[in-house]
Amino acid sequence: VRIAVDAMGGDQAPLEIVRGALKAARREHGIEIVLVGDEPQIRKVLQDLESKTKISIHHTPDWIRMDEPGAAAVKKKKQASIVVCCELLKRGEVNAIVSAGNTSGVIGACLLTLGRIPGIRRPALAVMFPTLTTPSLLLDLGATVDCKPEYLVQFGTMGAIYVEKVLGRPHPKVGIVNIGEEHTKGNALVKETYELLQHTALNFVGSVEPKQLINGHVDVAVADGFSGNLMLKMGEAMGEWIMKTVKTRIGWNPVYLGAAAALTPVLKSLRKHLDHSEYGGAPLLGVAGVVIKSHGRAKALTIRNAIRVARKMAESNTVDVIASTLNESPTPAES
Amino acid sequence: VRIAVDAMGGDQAPLEIVRGALKAARREHGIEIVLVGDEPQIRKVLQDLESKTKISIHHTPDWIRMDEPGAAAVKKKKQASIVVCCELLKRGEVNAIVSAGNTSGVIGACLLTLGRIPGIRRPALAVMFPTLTTPSLLLDLGATVDCKPEYLVQFGTMGAIYVEKVLGRPHPKVGIVNIGEEHTKGNALVKETYELLQHTALNFVGSVEPKQLINGHVDVAVADGFSGNLMLKMGEAMGEWIMKTVKTRIGWNPVYLGAAAALTPVLKSLRKHLDHSEYGGAPLLGVAGVVIKSHGRAKALTIRNAIRVARKMAESNTVDVIASTLNESPTPAES
Numbered sequence: 001v002r003i004a005v006d007a008m009g010g011d012q013a014p015l016e017i018v019r020g021a022l023k024a025a026r027r028e029h030g031i032e033i034v035l036v037g038d039e040p041q042i043r044k045v046l047q048d049l050e051s052k053t054k055i056s057i058h059h060t061p062d063w064i065r066m067d068e069p070g071a072a073a074v075k076k077k078k079q080a081s082i083v084v085c086c087e088l089l090k091r092g093e094v095n096a097i098v099s100a101g102n103t104s105g106v107i108g109a110c111l112l113t114l115g116r117i118p119g120i121r122r123p124a125l126a127v128m129f130p131t132l133t134t135p136s137l138l139l140d141l142g143a144t145v146d147c148k149p150e151y152l153v154q155f156g157t158m159g160a161i162y163v164e165k166v167l168g169r170p171h172p173k174v175g176i177v178n179i180g181e182e183h184t185k186g187n188a189l190v191k192e193t194y195e196l197l198q199h200t201a202l203n204f205v206g207s208v209e210p211k212q213l214i215n216g217h218v219d220v221a222v223a224d225g226f227s228g229n230l231m232l233k234m235g236e237a238m239g240e241w242i243m244k245t246v247k248t249r250i251g252w253n254p255v256y257l258g259a260a261a262a263l264t265p266v267l268k269s270l271r272k273h274l275d276h277s278e279y280g281g282a283p284l285l286g287v288a289g290v291v292i293k294s295h296g297r298a299k300a301l302t303i304r305n306a307i308r309v310a311r312k313m314a315e316s317n318t319v320d321v322i323a324s325t326l327n328e329s330p331t332p333a334e335s
Numbered sequence: 336v337r338i339a340v341d342a343m344g345g346d347q348a349p350l351e352i353v354r355g356a357l358k359a360a361r362r363e364h365g366i367e368i369v370l371v372g373d374e375p376q377i378r379k380v381l382q383d384l385e386s387k388t389k390i391s392i393h394h395t396p397d398w399i400r401m402d403e404p405g406a407a408a409v410k411k412k413k414q415a416s417i418v419v420c421c422e423l424l425k426r427g428e429v430n431a432i433v434s435a436g437n438t439s440g441v442i443g444a445c446l447l448t449l450g451r452i453p454g455i456r457r458p459a460l461a462v463m464f465p466t467l468t469t470p471s472l473l474l475d476l477g478a479t480v481d482c483k484p485e486y487l488v489q490f491g492t493m494g495a496i497y498v499e500k501v502l503g504r505p506h507p508k509v510g511i512v513n514i515g516e517e518h519t520k521g522n523a524l525v526k527e528t529y530e531l532l533q534h535t536a537l538n539f540v541g542s543v544e545p546k547q548l549i550n551g552h553v554d555v556a557v558a559d560g561f562s563g564n565l566m567l568k569m570g571e572a573m574g575e576w577i578m579k580t581v582k583t584r585i586g587w588n589p590v591y592l593g594a595a596a597a598l599t600p601v602l603k604s605l606r607k608h609l610d611h612s613e614y615g616g617a618p619l620l621g622v623a624g625v626v627i628k629s630h631g632r633a634k635a636l637t638i639r640n641a642i643r644v645a646r647k648m649a650e651s652n653t654v655d656v657i658a659s660t661l662n663e664s665p666t667p668a669e670s
Contacts, residue, residue, distance in 0.1 A: 069519070132576065142514060145514070145521065145522040145523075146522050146523050177565070179477060179480070179561060179564040179565055179568060184404070186480065186561065187480040187481050187559070187560075187561040188480075188481050190561070209568055209572075210565065210568040210569040210571075210572040210573075211568065211571075211572040211575070213572075214572045214573065214576045224522070225522075226514060226521065226522040226525070226562070227561070227562060227565055229514040230512070230514055230545065230562055230565065230566055230569075231565055231566070231569045233514060233544055233545040233546065234545040234565075234566045234569040234570055234573070235569055235573045236545075236546075237544075237545040237546040237548075237549045238545075238549065238569070238570045238573040238574060238577075239573055239577060240546070241467065241549050242573075242574060242577050242578075243577075246581075
């Protein structure tokens with residue numbers, strides 16, 4: 001499997017990205033990595049690390065910065081590293097892409113260059129959401145903020161296929177993110193989607209409230225990109241807040257100093273559990289190719305894990321399965 | 336000030352509700368309470384508590400259960416306690432209502448009996464959201480799940496008036512809940528609302544992401560009822576999860592037993608901070624009268640605080656100020 005890694009995308013690119021690629025190349029068998037980006041900058045890191053692994057460099061002089069409007073930049077910067085990654089994938093020179101770059105840039109480049117899987121209306125960014133049991137796949141995270149019920153049904157189908165093929169969980173339970181358990185709850189979008197999901201071949205289990213999501217009630221949780229992103233951000237913000245508050249309150253009270261020392265590993269393990277780096281990144285489902293989007297703050301370990309996920313997704317033919325599933329039961333025409 | 340308290344609404348009604356009403360009647364001067372509900376049941380609690388306070392009972396034999404479809408029940412049960420509360424308020428026999436009952440029942444009864452403030456398109460349930468600094472008012476929490484931009488602008492206006500009149504904070508900062516800071520972020524509803532809010536007399540400060548909300552960046556955070564409820568539920572679920580995880584991980588490890596004992600007060604104070612009982616309840620803004628909705632799980636202390644909030648809101652003439660503000664700058668006609 002050949003994987004293109006966007007060496008210039010991410011807050012700590014190219015250093016952490018190249019390091020992550022090296023880790024993957026050393027530890028994973030049968031994997032080849034193409035680092036896409038500015039050769040002099042990449043060489044500098046590679047030399048430092050004295051690598052002798054299956055890594056090649058595909059030079060391109062331009063890239064999209066983390067803080068520029070990504071979708072617009074994609075159209076102007078034909079030689080941006082993420083755009084070149086997409087071209088390599090389209091030409092079949094690589095089997096997958098990993099990028100920690102500008103999110104709207106990654107999505108824009110994929111849609112413009114790779115396009116969608118035939119029949120797929122909109123793409124969805126899917127993240128492994130940590131729960132009390134096994135992590136659940138939550139999608140969309142913001143690739144499609146304005147959704148129609150049919151888009152959400154497709155998100156459910158793509159999510160279920162991903163969970164089954166890449167994570168190896170048969171008959172995944174699919175739920176729709178909602179603010180109540182009954183099918184009469186929710187906004188118009190959710191109510192209509194609920195109706196449609198009941199008539200699919202999916203293992204649809206109904207509404208999933210945030211609490212149920214966290215309890216690991218479903219394998220796949222479907223939401224529009226606005227709600228999904230809001231929920232993820234709220235969870236992260238709340239987690240950070242509580243950690244900070246516990247630390248602060250322990251901090252100023254001498255009685256708690258011993259307790260604080262004893263608790264540090266507990267808080268650390270909790271933080272790790274909340275951290276997404278273990279899952280490497282979010283698959284961008286619905287585009288015609290394997291694309292894993294890592295967090296902008298991704299470090300080497302995250303990139304390495306993202307490469308592993310990209311490989312699994314490529315080897316499992318998830319994209320082909322999505323395409324053929326859609327052909328078997330096409331979604332009703334746009335209303 | 337006379338306040339009607341729905342004695343039959345809430346998971347622990349009438350016991351905790353009556354107890355809360357008694358607490359308020361004893362401690363707050365110049366307040367009269369009308370307990371609305373089943374007289375024999377209320378009498379039983381009052382006798383137990385041997386009260387000699389300014390409390391009267393308005394008997395009504397029916398009520399809406401916590402688990403029945405509230406909006407439908409309101410139409411059938413003309414003598415339900417919350418419906419009778421609304422009638423007392425409409426006839427001017429009381430100045431405010433407090434209920435911990437079925438949420439859709441409370442909203443339905445208010446809309447059917449009291450109606451909206453002239454010019455207000457939709458009601459909004461507003462909650463005091465705990466932050467790192469002073470709590471922010473977050474609205475809507477689910478009274479209106481399908482929103483148009485004009486509804487959200489009115490939510491902003493009503494929220495700002497409430498914060499200024501009831502909480503005494505001048506020139507409150509108003510933000511719109513969003514998944515990014517820039518005005519180009521968000522779904523169509525948020526982008527259009529952002530545009531409209533810029534042209535109001537409000538102290539509009541732009542987008543507010545969950546993290547900024549928690550940091551206390553704004554006084555009023557506006558969201559559609561679906562997003563607002565989802566965010567609140569996500570915050571609660573995340574908080575409970577982290578507490579539980581910390582406790583569990585400390586629990587099974589003997590090294591941490593001492594730490595756990597020392598930490599209990601810290602976790603308790605944090606839980607109290609996250610708890611809404613301090614603020615008593617959520618004002619239902621936009622209906623033609625003062626209505627405070629307490630959490631279904633409300634206990635006596637929460638009810639007491641809700642009564643205090645209801646009194647403040649009644650004395651500050653918030654409802655009249657909302658009505659007159661709308662007359663001065665009417666919202667554009669429905670598109």
